[in-house]
Amino acid sequence: MQDQLSALVAQAETELSALASRPDFEAAKARYVGPKGELTGLMKQMGGVPKEERPAMGKLINETKTALQALLDTALTRIEAAEIAAQLGPAIDPSLPSPDPLPGTRHPLTLVREEICGILKKVGFTVVEGPEVETEYYCFDALNTPADHPARDAQDTFYLPTDAAFTNIAKKIPGEKYLLRTHTSSVQIRTMLKGKPPIRIVSPGRVYRRDTVDATHSANFHQLEGLYVDKNVTVSDLKALLDYVLKSLLGSDTKVRFRPHYFGYTEPSFEVDLSAKHLPKVNKEWVEIMGCGMVDPAVFDDVGYDSTVWSGYAFGMGIERIAMMMYGIDDIRYFYQNDLRFLRQFA
Numbered sequence: 001m002q003d004q005l006s007a008l009v010a011q012a013e014t015e016l017s018a019l020a021s022r023p024d025f026e027a028a029k030a031r032y033v034g035p036k037g038e039l040t041g042l043m044k045q046m047g048g049v050p051k052e053e054r055p056a057m058g059k060l061i062n063e064t065k066t067a068l069q070a071l072l073d074t075a076l077t078r079i080e081a082a083e084i085a086a087q088l089g090p091a092i093d094p095s096l097p098s099p100d101p102l103p104g105t106r107h108p109l110t111l112v113r114e115e116i117c118g119i120l121k122k123v124g125f126t127v128v129e130g131p132e133v134e135t136e137y138y139c140f141d142a143l144n145t146p147a148d149h150p151a152r153d154a155q156d157t158f159y160l161p162t163d164a165a166f167t168n169i170a171k172k173i174p175g176e177k178y179l180l181r182t183h184t185s186s187v188q189i190r191t192m193l194k195g196k197p198p199i200r201i202v203s204p205g206r207v208y209r210r211d212t213v214d215a216t217h218s219a220n221f222h223q224l225e226g227l228y229v230d231k232n233v234t235v236s237d238l239k240a241l242l243d244y245v246l247k248s249l250l251g252s253d254t255k256v257r258f259r260p261h262y263f264g265y266t267e268p269s270f271e272v273d274l275s276a277k278h279l280p281k282v283n284k285e286w287v288e289i290m291g292c293g294m295v296d297p298a299v300f301d302d303v304g305y306d307s308t309v310w311s312g313y314a315f316g317m318g319i320e321r322i323a324m325m326m327y328g329i330d331d332i333r334y335f336y337q338n339d340l341r342f343l344r345q346f347a
Contacts, residue, residue, distance in 0.1 A: 025072075106346070107343065108329075112326065115249065129187065134178070134181040141302075157210065180207075184316070191203075196305075197305065199227060202225070208220045215333065221320050233311040238294070242256055242315060255275040257273050268294060269293035269294075271288055274286070274289050
């Protein structure tokens with residue numbers, strides 16, 4: 001029987017090394033180790049082996065079974081690798097140019113953001129960004145927002161649990177609450193706390209509010225806010241800047257007007273309307289576009305500026321609203337769907 005076992009291993013080694021397909025492998029496996037296989041047949045002969053030779057013969061059979069299993073595993077690994085290679089096809093040369101002839105493009109919101117920032121840079125504004133996770137101090141308290149203001153309710157703002165992971169990016173105050181910022185005005189506070197006037201910055205970025213998603217609202221969107229602090233800054237300066245920005249962005253035919261409003265951060269405060277019937281989807285005489293105003297002296301006092309010496313203005317606009325007006329888009333959700341048919345129109 002010993003010679004038969006040795007011959008069986010030698011035969012399997014030759015046959016299994018030549019197998020090229022999984023069906024052939026399964027058939028060979030059945031012939032060698034299956035219920036009716038050759039090794040099984042030899043094992044059944046153990047009953048006729050003298051009692052004193054059975055331990056040695058049993059050891060030899062186990063060694064033969066182990067050798068056959070190793071040959072089968074090797075053959076199966078080789079066949080599986082060949083199957084994967086056949087599915088993948090020929091090797092790809094990464095140095096070859098892409099077969100896709102269509103160039104990439106920036107997102108329409110990025111295009112609008114960079115265009116507005118470029119317009120403001122021409123008149124001395126610097127782009128400053130800040131963290132999206134903020135504290136109530138930067139987002140509300142320092143901006144003169146009352147404790148009972150609706151914007152501070154959990155139904156309007158995304159609050160986060162107070163956790164040590166946030167302490168490296170937010171001012172740590174005992175009992176402080178952390179939140180996803182509702183506006184980029186917090187960047188203005190951070191900037192004023194770091195330096196002295198004059199200051200002329202624009203702060204674009206993503207913001208979050210608990211809005212029900214529809215054609216004109218989103219729970220996360222993008223804002224761009226500006227701040228100018230210097231001596232003898234007036235409402236006329238603010239009106240002149242916004243006239244310049246909106247006409248540069250939307251066309252020289254654009255008209256701008258102010259309406260009185262209330263914002264905790266500014267006093268006096270205004271809603272800004274524009275008239276731009278030459279733009280697609282603008283079918284009203286006046287369309288509300290942003291908020292603005294003169295920085296409230298209480299805000300200056302909180303950041304350590306002397307409000308009897310310094311004055312300034314602030315303004316903020318939604319980038320999505322501007323983009324929808326510029327490009328004639330009637331649903332804000334298009335910006336977030338990653339639909340190439342939509343995005344490639346801006347290439």
